[in-house]
Amino acid sequence: MAVQLDERTEAIYQQVAARNPGESEFHQAVREVLESLGPVLAKYPEFAERKIIERICEPERQIIFRVPWQDDKGTVQINRGFRVQFNSALGPYKGGLRFHPSVYLGIIKFLGFEQIFKNALTGMPIGGGKGGSDFDPKGKSDSEIMRFCQSFMIELHHYLGEHTDVPAGDIGVGGREIGYLFGQYKRITNRFESGVLTGKGIGWGGSLARTEATGYGTVFFLREMLKVRKDSLEGKTCVVSGSGNVAIYAIEKLHELGAKVVACSDSNGVIFHEKGIDLDLVKRLKEVERRRIADYATYHKDAKYIASGNIWDIPCQIAVPSATQNEINGKDAKTLVKNGCIAVGEGANMPTTPEGVKVFLDAKIAYGPGKAANAGGVATSALEMQQNAGRDSWTFEFTEKKLDGIMTGIHATAYETSEEFGAAGNYVLGANIAGFIKVARAMVAHGLI
Numbered sequence: 001m002a003v004q005l006d007e008r009t010e011a012i013y014q015q016v017a018a019r020n021p022g023e024s025e026f027h028q029a030v031r032e033v034l035e036s037l038g039p040v041l042a043k044y045p046e047f048a049e050r051k052i053i054e055r056i057c058e059p060e061r062q063i064i065f066r067v068p069w070q071d072d073k074g075t076v077q078i079n080r081g082f083r084v085q086f087n088s089a090l091g092p093y094k095g096g097l098r099f100h101p102s103v104y105l106g107i108i109k110f111l112g113f114e115q116i117f118k119n120a121l122t123g124m125p126i127g128g129g130k131g132g133s134d135f136d137p138k139g140k141s142d143s144e145i146m147r148f149c150q151s152f153m154i155e156l157h158h159y160l161g162e163h164t165d166v167p168a169g170d171i172g173v174g175g176r177e178i179g180y181l182f183g184q185y186k187r188i189t190n191r192f193e194s195g196v197l198t199g200k201g202i203g204w205g206g207s208l209a210r211t212e213a214t215g216y217g218t219v220f221f222l223r224e225m226l227k228v229r230k231d232s233l234e235g236k237t238c239v240v241s242g243s244g245n246v247a248i249y250a251i252e253k254l255h256e257l258g259a260k261v262v263a264c265s266d267s268n269g270v271i272f273h274e275k276g277i278d279l280d281l282v283k284r285l286k287e288v289e290r291r292r293i294a295d296y297a298t299y300h301k302d303a304k305y306i307a308s309g310n311i312w313d314i315p316c317q318i319a320v321p322s323a324t325q326n327e328i329n330g331k332d333a334k335t336l337v338k339n340g341c342i343a344v345g346e347g348a349n350m351p352t353t354p355e356g357v358k359v360f361l362d363a364k365i366a367y368g369p370g371k372a373a374n375a376g377g378v379a380t381s382a383l384e385m386q387q388n389a390g391r392d393s394w395t396f397e398f399t400e401k402k403l404d405g406i407m408t409g410i411h412a413t414a415y416e417t418s419e420e421f422g423a424a425g426n427y428v429l430g431a432n433i434a435g436f437i438k439v440a441r442a443m444v445a446h447g448l449i
């Protein structure tokens with residue numbers, strides 16, 4: 001059951017749904033933010049007068065393009081590329097690129113919309129955007145990946161620039177893809193413009209701790225939520241979905257802080273290892289050999305592989321969804337709460353359905369929505385941009401400390417805002433309102449554009 005909107009926000013929601021037909025994930029993301037904004041419009045009538053919400057819901061620019069490329073057999077393949085430049089009130093558009101067969105405009109718009117508020121929460125000067133393609137990197141050779149990235153950049157480069165739009169990675173786009181994209185951008189423009197992409201290799205403008213940042217940041221956020229409840233991660237049993245970039249580094253930091261992760265997954269199945277996930281093995285399988293998580297069980301006889309299993313059925317105290325949108329539904333959320341889950345930190349974007357969010361909020365567990373909890377990735381991308389602008393490179397420890405400070409700050413902002421609006425500890429409300437007000441104020445200052 002969705003939360004009731006007031007008359008004004010309901011009218012805005014209906015208009016967004018009608019103007020963007022068939023884009024269910026985008027509708028969901030907009031509705032979730034609107035649910036928090038009723039009291040904000042009451043407190044700041046100038047936002048309503050200037051139609052700030054209506055303007056935020058309409059991307060500044062949407063680019064859709066053809067990406068033709070040839071596979072290893074010489075067959076011509078055609079994919080569709082997207083870049084949605086959502087909002088530049090606070091800085092250049094910033095947000096990752098996703099390569100996954102499920103990508104269509106509605107997914108990119110939901111991600112870009114979320115990104116506006118997430119980026120505002122970091123306190124860094126970055127606007128919101130997102131892009132990607134319905135290209136499926138799974139099973140493709142290295143040369144196919146390179147040819148695809150090169151063709152994608154031939155079109156995308158027109159719209160990028162260190163002061164205009166700065167993409168990074170997301171699902172299916174990691175260090176290798178960023179390398180090919182950067183190489184092609186450099187070749188086309190004849191400029192070594194480090195600040196045009198983030199997530200770069202360490203030897204050519206990348207930042208230490210960027211790879212780790214989203215997963216680590218999510219765990220820092222969890223740590224802060226537990227601190228408010230006079231609790232800690234020490235000794236907690238955790239479940240982390242996915243086994244990609246975010247999942248791997250969430251597991252690493254959870255282990256470092258004394259928790260034990262007993263399960264992770266990919267889109268084919270779940271690994272349950274009661275003694276604790278062997279992260280070195282996951283890194284080797286996923287980062288180096290690009291294999292499936294099922295192979296984990298061939299190295300650890302006491303681990304169990306559950307093909308097509310539901311990771312949320314595994315009892316845990318802490319859940320860290322780090323795979324994809326809507327991976328926890330209402331039933332999963334109920335199972336988690338029933339099994340004793342006390343905290344959820346969302347590494348992924350919008351991984352919990354509205355029904356699931358309601359279960360977590362009603363149960364009053366510590367629930368950190370992705371917009372706040374996974375902001376460490378983009379925040380560290382902004383730190384990478386800072387280093388590029390200063391032609392500098394910071395140590396891992398220095399960068400990680402900054403990340404920790406930013407996540408602690410985001411937690412404090414979201415918590416204090418939730419208190420201010422009479423819902424202490426509701427981080428959904430706190431994050432939505434704090435992010436929105438920052439963007440709205442800038443938009444008011446910039447006039448009607």
Ligand code: NDP
Pocket residue numbers: 169170171172173174214241242243244245246247265266267268322323324325347348349374375377378
């Ligand atoms: P990766 O591609 O590195 O890993 C994604 C993981 O999730 C893989 O294990 C993948 O399994 C699994 N997965 C992806 N899609 C599905 C699906 N439809 N059903 C089940 N499992 C799926 O991506 P990231 O780790 O970078 O991203 C994970 C999430 O974190 C996304 O929601 C992303 O938007 C979010 N995020 C990422 C940031 C970053 O810095 N990378 C920053 C902030 C948020 P398989 O290999 O089988 O597909």
